[in-house]
Amino acid sequence: GAVVSQHPSWVICKSGTSVKIECRSLDFQATTMFWYRQFPKQSLMLMATSNEGSKATYEQGVEKDKFLINHASLTLSTLTVTSAHPEDSSFYICSAWTGAYEQYFGPGTRLTVT
Amino acid sequence: AQKVTQAQTEISVVEKEDVTLDCVYETRDTTYYLFWYKQPPSGELVFLIRRNSFDEQNEISGRYSWNFQKSTSSFNFTITASQVVDSAVYFCALSEENRDDKIIFGKGTRLHILP
Numbered sequence: 700g701a702v703v704s705q706h707p708s709w710v711i712c713k714s715g716t717s718v719k720i721e722c723r724s725l726d727f728q729a730t731t732m733f734w735y736r737q738f739p740k741q742s743l744m745l746m747a748t749s750n751e752g753s754k755a756t757y758e759q760g761v762e763k764d765k766f767l768i769n770h771a772s773l774t775l776s777t778l779t780v781t782s783a784h785p786e787d788s789s790f791y792i793c794s795a796w797t798g799a800y801e802q803y804f805g806p807g808t809r810l811t812v813t
Numbered sequence: 814a815q816k817v818t819q820a821q822t823e824i825s826v827v828e829k830e831d832v833t834l835d836c837v838y839e840t841r842d843t844t845y846y847l848f849w850y851k852q853p854p855s856g857e858l859v860f861l862i863r864r865n866s867f868d869e870q871n872e873i874s875g876r877y878s879w880n881f882q883k884s885t886s887s888f889n890f891t892i893t894a895s896q897v898v899d900s901a902v903y904f905c906a907l908s909e910e911n912r913d914d915k916i917i918f919g920k921g922t923r924l925h926i927l928p
Contacts, residue, residue, distance in 0.1 A: 731914065733915065733916070740923075741920070741921075742904065742918045742919065742920045742921050743858075743904070743918045744918075745915055745916070745917065748915065790856055792858065794916070796914060801863075802908075802914070802916060803860075804850075804857070804858040804860075806855075806856070806857040807856045807857060807858075809856070
């Protein structure tokens with residue numbers, strides 16, 4: 700099946716700094732990718748839809764200036780958490796559609812803000 | 814409104830028992846897709862099944878089976894002869910064709926298989 704990778708798999712940063720998370724589709728092109736956030740023992744919450752070559756679409760309640768999404772190519776979307784705070788600590792997961800109506804999820808990135 | 818309800822927050826069963834995880838969904842669309850995912854402690858989502866709204870046939874894959882009933886808007890998942898390795902969080906999810914293919918997840922059911 701298709702493979703989606705995320706980098707880094709885990710990151711620790713200090714409060715106030717910015718962190719970039721990459722999501723790559725390794726063997727297919729993805730015009731649309733999605734970013735989810737999962738707090739401990741909770742479900743995945745959709746944050747935004749990342750569209751190649753255009754602005755991301757954010758879900759209600761998600762701060763677009765805090766969570767910057769860039770989908771610069773058909774195989775790469777990045778999520779930058781700006782001015783991170785401890786409450787941003789979470790598990791971030793991306794997913795990508797192959798175009799054959801199959802969606803694949805990345806392995807996730809665990810962010811800890813100290 | 815698009816909604817997925819997994820009423821069972823946590824279930825514990827003894828190994829080799831059968832267990833059914835419930836999923837009830839809400840949608841106004843006639844074309845939609847239902848999913849089940851497994852999330853082991855590592856965190857990586859494992860795709861189990863996708864079923865479209867026009868296919869109500871039940872499916873069996875090894876010890877796993879799914880019962881899709883549109884009349885009750887349910888898509889239940891049964892594990893037969895459970896094993897310790899089945900311990901994980903299981904998510905039921907829904908996507909609608911006219912909603913940009915977003916997958917909306919239920920809150921998940923944490924399954925403990927006791928040896």
